[in-house]
Amino acid sequence: MKQMRLGTSELQVSQIALGCARLTQLDQKGAAQLLHTALEEGINFFDHADIYDGGACESLFSKALELTPSLREKLVLQTKCGICPGYFDSSREHILESVDNSLKRLNTEYVDVLLLHRPDTLMEPEEVARAFESLRDSGKVRYFGVSNQTPGTMELLSQALTVPLVADQLQFSPTNTGMIDFALHANMQIDASVDRDGGILEYCRRRNITIQAWSPFQYGTWDGVYLGNEEKWGELNRVLRELSQQKGISPEAVVISWILRHPAGIQPIVGTTNAQRLRGICRADGSLISRPEWYRVYQAAGHKLP
Ligand SMILES: NC(=O)c1ccc[n+]([C@@H]2O[C@H](COP(=O)([O-])OP(=O)(O)OC[C@H]3O[C@@H](n4cnc5c(N)ncnc54)[C@H](OP(=O)(O)O)[C@@H]3O)[C@@H](O)[C@H]2O)c1
Numbered sequence: 001m002k003q004m005r006l007g008t009s010e011l012q013v014s015q016i017a018l019g020c021a022r023l024t025q026l027d028q029k030g031a032a033q034l035l036h037t038a039l040e041e042g043i044n045f046f047d048h049a050d051i052y053d054g055g056a057c058e059s060l061f062s063k064a065l066e067l068t069p070s071l072r073e074k075l076v077l078q079t080k081c082g083i084c085p086g087y088f089d090s091s092r093e094h095i096l097e098s099v100d101n102s103l104k105r106l107n108t109e110y111v112d113v114l115l116l117h118r119p120d121t122l123m124e125p126e127e128v129a130r131a132f133e134s135l136r137d138s139g140k141v142r143y144f145g146v147s148n149q150t151p152g153t154m155e156l157l158s159q160a161l162t163v164p165l166v167a168d169q170l171q172f173s174p175t176n177t178g179m180i181d182f183a184l185h186a187n188m189q190i191d192a193s194v195d196r197d198g199g200i201l202e203y204c205r206r207r208n209i210t211i212q213a214w215s216p217f218q219y220g221t222w223d224g225v226y227l228g229n230e231e232k233w234g235e236l237n238r239v240l241r242e243l244s245q246q247k248g249i250s251p252e253a254v255v256i257s258w259i260l261r262h263p264a265g266i267q268p269i270v271g272t273t274n275a276q277r278l279r280g281i282c283r284a285d286g287s288l289i290s291r292p293e294w295y296r297v298y299q300a301a302g303h304k305l306p
């Protein structure tokens with residue numbers, strides 16, 4: 001597994017990360033098997049959030065791994081905060097309390113990265129800055145980032161921060177390409193030319209902020225898995241199968257290679273709970289996808305080129 005540097009941080013992370021939002025679909029033995037498979041395959045980066053199954057995913061993670069201090073040092077743990085039932089909360093109190101709870105559940109003294117999970121229109125940048133400084137100074141959090149944010153909110157926040165933002169976690173897959181469509185269709189009077197995300201891809205590239213791609217196998221927002229959905233995504237599945245056979249890797253690995261092929265240095269966060277599927281995914285590499293193949297997958301998902 002290749003490694004990459006996360007944003008401007010000192011962290012060397014696996015180019016593929018394991019997302020732990022579905023971990024509690026497994027019992028402790030199954031979770032241990034999945035997590036040890038990830039480690040064997042060279043994955044060192046694990047993505048969490050305080051809200052994943054009400055915190056139970058974080059607890060199961062540390063129990064299943066039997067997290068000792070020496071194992072902890074080999075891992076890069078990321079968690080998120082700020083989503084509450086019915087509202088978003090980026091207040092200092094909420095951030096500090098959420099991190100303390102995550103640390104207890106993860107059975108660790110620090111997380112490597114903390115992300116604000118969603119933009120909060122009531123955010124006070126100075127308050128977030130005070131929370132981040134206090135977490136950094138106490139050693140509870142090493143680096144900070146955001147999720148689902150536009151350049152506008154990141155700039156607003158950054159004006160008050162004394163720490164860099166190292167990541168923005170965004171949905172990205174062959175079926176969810178909003179962040180690239182508009183630039184490809186610039187100057188065209190069509191829907192695809194509308195910039196809904198404020199040029200987030202270019203913004204992150206220019207500032208060396210790592211984009212993490214969440215839900216690489218889901219279409220819509222929560223509509224389901226496009227892999228194997230022949231009715232809705234027949235052409236995409238046909239092309240992925242063909243490339244999978246040609247290259248001797250799984251269709252999932254073709255998708256992840258497609259994400260890794262993009263020069264933005266996107267880190268896919270995969271959420272499988274199946275250890276065998278994970279092994280297949282870890283065969284992915286950006287170098288396996290040629291330029292024509294990249295555009296072929298893009299178009300097979302129904303996107304047009306000008
Ligand atoms: N920042 C955010 O707002 C946000 C939002 C959502 C997620 N996330 C993060 O992103 C991570 C990944 O999200 P995700 O789990 O939605 O991603 P995903 O990897 O796209 O989806 C995983 C799901 O797809 C299934 N799957 C994969 N390949 C399949 C196939 N060929 N056929 C049938 N089912 C298949 C998996 O089933 P198996 O388990 O059986 O393999 C699993 O249920 C999360 O764990 C979380 O860390 C962040």
